[in-house]
Amino acid sequence: MASLAETKTFRQRLRSLSEALDSGSLQQVARILNGGLSPSDIAHLLESSPPRQRTLLWSLVDKELEGEVLQYLSDDIRSYFLSQLDPQEVASVIESFEPDDLADLLQQLPEAVIQEVLETMDEQDRQRVEAVLAYPEDTAGGLMNTDTVTVRPDLSIEVILRYLRRHRALPAITDSLFVVNRKDDFIGVLPLTTLLVANPAATVREVMHTDLDPIPVTLGDNEVANLFERHDLISAPVVSDSGKLLGRITIDDVVDVIREDAAHSLMGMAGLDEEEDTFAPILKTTRRRAVWLGINLITAFIASAVIGLFEHTIEQVVALAVLMPIVASMGGIAGSQALTLVIRGMAVGQISPQNIGWLLNRELIVGALNGLAWALVVAVAAVFWFNDLTIGLVIAAALVINLVAAAVAGTTLPLILKARKIDPALAGGVILTTITDVIGFASFLGLATLAYS
Amino acid sequence: MASLAETKTFRQRLRSLSEALDSGSLQQVARILNGGLSPSDIAHLLESSPPRQRTLLWSLVDKELEGEVLQYLSDDIRSYFLSQLDPQEVASVIESFEPDDLADLLQQLPEAVIQEVLETMDEQDRQRVEAVLAYPEDTAGGLMNTDTVTVRPDLSIEVILRYLRRHRALPAITDSLFVVNRKDDFIGVLPLTTLLVANPAATVREVMHTDLDPIPVTLGDNEVANLFERHDLISAPVVSDSGKLLGRITIDDVVDVIREDAAHSLMGMAGLDEEEDTFAPILKTTRRRAVWLGINLITAFIASAVIGLFEHTIEQVVALAVLMPIVASMGGIAGSQALTLVIRGMAVGQISPQNIGWLLNRELIVGALNGLAWALVVAVAAVFWFNDLTIGLVIAAALVINLVAAAVAGTTLPLILKARKIDPALAGGVILTTITDVIGFASFLGLATLAYS
Structure with a gap:
């Protein structure tokens, strides 16, 4: 079977690559790298390599392939490689980029470098990139490309087919032509599948589809992704406020939005960045993780301070110290279930x-x-464990209080945070834990103080 | 602007729908529902509705729309609606389904219902569905459809164009024709964009692309998604072991795989199902959540048992009870960062x-x-708080021990779990917390016992 053989060969190539690396035969590494792997495979390999090996592999990639490989790399790693080049080199490497990818990339570079790079480009390319740069990265404008193929409504299918045959190639991921009037206002789409089955004598107007709403250039990228998903789109026209066709968005860029968004929710919950380099070097990783640990240390100290208020009670009934993590942890679990459900519900609208x-x-x-x-289960266990009815009643009451509090906090926190423009995926978990820890310890130890005094 | 107006109208329709619901004017609700909303919009509305309103809305959806709406619903809700119908009704409702969607759906129904539904279908449709049913849902075979348009390599482009014009329509998301030989072996793809610019006199063989590897029918759905993403595919051929063309996979189904996979990682971490119904009724939700709380309660009791071993020490130095959650929680945070990074790294290969x-x-x-x-920060804080040098040294040592243990556990757990075919996203967090709690409490209280004895 061609493909499975191919897949195996890819893995085999990876293995021989790693053998060649081990044996230090760089010529052979370069041959495997540039001979057998696609740019996306090379990017994947770089992302899967520890820093030293990554730098070595990158130095062996053919100059002509560098631009394409960069396009497939995650932001973190790409920025690092680009930072090693001077503006002239950057400009030559990114020649092959599409305007939207180029705009994304330029936005990560220092302003001075952006200007230098733009100056080295030819007039037409520069205008295209500047058109995309004018819109925020996370809007339809930031996602679009300007490589639309447009036709007029009054032409016949026959004429369109002849017109297309004059092209050497159509832009990648072209599934429809866009129909515009003389003023470039968007009128409708002509899917290639329609074009191919239509009567050659019919006019574009007669067969074009007008039920697809064009995407406003200011629409957020998540909403763009929802539209693509809900209507199974491959490409869609982007229009200005006045309805003028500005460009198009293609599914490949939308898939990236979906992936990044998902990664953001998942990684954000653990205080990681969605573009996190799995194989980032030690010091960089230590610094980034330290910040998150520090934030959580504050939470932990707040919880300790609450426990500290009840030192005297714990001294009398040391069983409280044994059982108190149960109340806090059950609250945290219940709260994180509500939190995750609401964060996801919000994400899908x-x-x-x-x-x-x-x-x-x-x-x-x-x-x-x-x-x-x-509460019933824990109370029974506690009563038998410590042979003390009071502790059972206290922990039962504290558990009910903390699980109800966790439900309220988990459900409302994402909404409150979003209203204050704070990312719920990033901040939600920490704040929730603080709340369930404080309420858990305070209710359990507080009720115990009342019960045992 | 057409589209923004449209978007507003969609929201306005939703608002008037909810007003109509409040006022109890069901006729008006039905009019808005069936008149202005697309099936995917209706599905979205149903998913966003609490149970009673959902049942009411579903009863108002036009019979002809039901099938299409069902296709866009998440498994949980779809199964519920289908369970209310008898097999005859199920068969008529799902007539419009594509074979892959239908196969997915049938797999959720009882065996007896599957047979009854299959019997009501016509021969050709039944064969198509059975072809897909033969493969596991999470493989290329389970994702594929059989609606390929195939051509022979020795025909001219001119002939192909004429052949296509005899079709009334091409299948949705057709971006390429597949080239096969007499024995239906896959040979190459002919993108529509190539077809449209090619010389009409050229043969298919001369212009077809052969650099795309077909997808083996047994390939896992995640690997299919990675292939689509890495090569920016819109549709791809699926072949048997012997290279025979069996069907094709389209990007819309791949996007669903990506979304579900992402949802699974995110929701799994909180013990939720990726198809979780946000508005599931109270009792169903309570039951599902209870299971997860119960599992975590075991973890909490294990931690308590460890603390219980050191009751005597805590009695002597109650400050230990105040500070011990810090050690456990910092370990949990550090471990979850490593765990999340490795789970994600594994997911993207x-x-x-x-x-x-x-x-x-x-x-x-x-x-x-x-x-x-x-450890330094916490130690200094602890020494000043409790005016006790020993407790600072003990907590510093325990923190280092627990953070190193957390790193080992967080990094290796996903690999160990995966090797044992346990889902790391679901089980990883619970097991990790158990480890960091146990090691955190044991090292802190154990060292304290040595230091204060």
């Missing part, structure tokens, strides 16, 4: 002012029911 | 036997460095 009341109410009841159920 | 050693080594050093740095 399911949560609105109309249904948030119902959701909060359900989470409250679920929290109370699970609080009661597990 | 970056981690291999060749580089895992480097990664583990780096995580160890990062853990030790951050352990030392934050």
Whole structure:
């Protein structure tokens, strides 16, 4: 089977590559690298390599391949490689970039370098890139390219087919031509699949589709992704406020948005960046992780301070110290379930002012029911463990209080944070833990202080 | 601007829909529902509705729209609606499904219902569905459809164009024709963009692309998604072991795989299912959450048991109870960073036997460095807080131990779990927390017992 053989060969090549690296035969490494692997495979290999090997491999990549490989690399690694080049080299390496990718990349470089790079480009390319640079990266404008193929509505299919045959090639991922009037206003789309089955004598106007709404250039990239997903789009026209066709967005860039978005939610919860380099060097990793640990240390100290208020009670009943992590941790778990559900519901656009009341109410009841159920289990265990009825009653009450509090915090936090323009994926977990720790320890030790005094 | 107006109208429609619901005017609700919204919009609306409103809205959806709406619904909700129908109704509702979607759906139904539904279908449709049903859902075979347009290599472009014009329409998301020989072996692809610019007199063989490897029918869906992403594919041929063309996979289904995979990682970490219904009813939600809380309760009891071993020491030095959550929580945070990084690295295929050693080594050093740095901070704070030098030394040592242990556990756990075919996203966090709690409490209280005895 061609493909499986191919896949095996890819893995085999990787293995022989790593053998060649081990044996120090750089010529052979370069031959495997530039001979058998596609630019995206090389990028994948670089991303999967520890720093020293990565630098070595990069130095062996053919100059002509560098630009294409860079396009497939994650921001972190690409910026590093580009920072090693002077503006002239940058300009020559990124020649092959599409305007949207180029604009993204330029936005990561210092202003002075951007200007130098733009100056080395020819007039037409510069205008294209500047058109994209004018829009924020996370909008339709930042995602679009200007490589549209446009046709007029009054031409016949026959004429269009002849017109297309004069091209040497059509832009990649062209599934439709865009129909525009004399003023470049967007009118409709002519899918290639329609073009190919249409009567050659028909006019474009007669067969074009007008049920697809063009994408406003200012629309957020997540909404663009939702539109593509909901309507199974391959490419879509982007228009200005006045309806003029500005460019198009293609599914490959939308898939990147979806992937980055998903990575952001997942990595953000652990305080990591979505473009995090898996094989970042030790010092860089240590610095980045240290910040997140420091933030969480504050949370931990707040929890300790709460426990500190009840030192006297713990001294009397040391069983409290043994059981108190249960109350805090169950609250944290219950809260993170509500938090994750709401963050995801918000991401896919399911949560609105109309249904948030119902959701909060359900989470409250679920929290109370699970609080009661597990409170019973924990209370029975505690009573038998320490042979003390009071401690069972206290931990049961504290568990119900903390699970209800966790439900409220987990459900409302993402909404509150979003309203204040704070990223819920990043900050939600830390704040939630602080709340469930404080309420968990305070309710358990507080009730115990009352019960045992 | 057409589209923004359209978007506003969609939101306005939603608002008038919710007003109509509030006022109880069901006729108006039905009019808005079936008149102005696309099937995917209706599905989105159903997913965003609490149970009672959802059931009401579903009862108002036009019979002819039901099938298409079902296709856009998440598994949970779709299964529920289908379970309300008898097999005859199921068969009529799902008539419009593509074979791959239909196969997915049938796999969720009881065996008896599957058979009944298949029997009501016509011969050709049944064969198509059975072809897909033969492959596991999470493989290329389970993702593929059989709606390929195939051509022979020795025909001219001119003939192909004439042949296509005899079609009333081409299948949705057709960006290429597949070239096969007499025995249906896959030979190459003919992109529509190539077809349109090629010389009409040229043969298919002369202009077809042969650099795209077909996808083996047994390839896992994640690898299919990686291939699509790496090569910017829109559709790709699926072949049997012997190279025979079986069908094709299109980008829309791949985007679903990517989304589901991302949702699985994110939701799994919180013990939620990726198809979790945001607005599931109270009892269903309570049951599902209870399981996860129960699993985590075991973890919490294990931690408590460890603390219980040192009751005597805590009785003597109650400051230990105040500070011990800091050691456990810092370990949990550091471990979850390593865990998340490795889970993600595995998902995108970056981690291999060749580089895992480097990664583990780096995580160890990062853990030790951050352990030392934050140990210093915590130690100084503890010494001043409790005016006790010993407690500072003890907590510093425990923090270093726990952060190094967290690095080892976070890095190796996903690999160990995967090797044992346990889902790291689901089980990783719980096991990690158990480890960092146990090591955190044991090292801190154990060292304290030695120091204060």
